[in-house]
Amino acid sequence: MEFQDILYEKYNDRAKITINRPDKMNMFTNRTLHEMITALESAWTDKEVGAVILTAAGNRAFTIGGTPGDAEADAQPIEKLPMPSLFAQLLHTIRSIPKPVVAAVNGYAIGGGHVIQVVCDLTIASSTAKFGQVGPKVGSFDAGYGSAYLARIVGEKKAREFWYLCKKYSADECLQMGLVNAVVPPEKLMEETDKWVDAIVKSSPTSLAALKMSFNADSASVWGIQSMAGVALGMYFNTDEAKECGKAFGEKRDPDIAKYR
Known part of the structure; x- marks a missing residue:
């Protein structure tokens, strides 16, 4: 398959997936999500691949998430899924x-971009990286892996802080809370x-596979929460409350949300 939104390469027993929309701060569309899933599935069955690197083009952003109103996706049947469902499928595939x-x-690893790195097995961060919701x-909102699984990594209080304050x-702060594994200068990242x-x-692939599934077992129920939350999110996007918040953010003002409490 020829990709438009990502780059896919293999070298030294690994696959590398690069989100390639630097002019959009690597914001993903339905097409981007579909291509990432396809690339991961290719790496899954490829005996020449022992691990996968997930990164993005440029230095400004890993990805700042996606837009539910994206209209760029076409052609492939899977792309007709609503973005929350397709995004959930990407997280489940990772x-x-x-x-x-x-x-x-x-x-920047913000919003959905932050959730993607949360579910990866390991994260190496540039010292200039920024994380948040x-x-x-x-x-x-992400009421699945982005919150329930995040809490297992950084603790309940910190996870709530992520979502309630949107800081x-x-x-370095993420390294201290165990959200990333290492921090290096930007030029040393790759x-x-x-x-x-x-x-x-260099390690046994069967051992690694068994260990990954064991690590996942404790939080496997989050997939059910993620699936249910995706349905709720799809409905929420069409509410006046969600539209007001989105409009206010774009206009750089506080939303008029008192009437929705």
């Missing part, structure tokens, strides 16, 4: 592929990521 997925985060500010956190993957691909 979790389910029996090979470690390592996120190399360069710049904006959902409640723009009329969106941005530095790479070099360091490849070093970690070098170690991974």
Whole structure:
């Protein structure tokens, strides 16, 4: 398959998926999600691939998430799924592929972009990377992996802080809370990521697959929550409340939300 929104390459027993929309701060569309899922599925069955690197083009952003009103997707039947459902499928694929997925985060990992790195097995971050959520500010939420699984990583209090305050956190702050595994200078990001993957691909693939499934087992129920939350999110996007939050964010003003309490 020829990709438009991502780059897919294989080298040294690994696959590398690069979101390639730097002019849009790597914001994903339905097409982007579909292509990422397809690339992961290809790596899944490829015996030449022992691990997957997930990163993005440019230095400004890993990805700042997506827009539910995206109209760029066409052609492929899977792309006709609503974005919450397709995004959930991407997260499930990252979790389910029996090979470690390592996120190399360069710049902003915000909203859905932050959730993607949360579900990756490991995260190497540029020292200039920023992490955070904006959902409640723009009329969106992730009531699955982005919240329930995040809480398992950073703790309940910190996860609630992420979502209730919608702050941005530095790479060093995320390292301290256990959300990323290492922080390196921007120019060393891929070099360091490849070093970690070098170690991974030298290990027994069966052992790694069994360990990944074991790590996933404790939080496997989150997939059910994610699926249910996707249905709720799809309906919420069409409410006046969500539309007001999104409009206010775009106009750089506080939303008029008192009437929705």
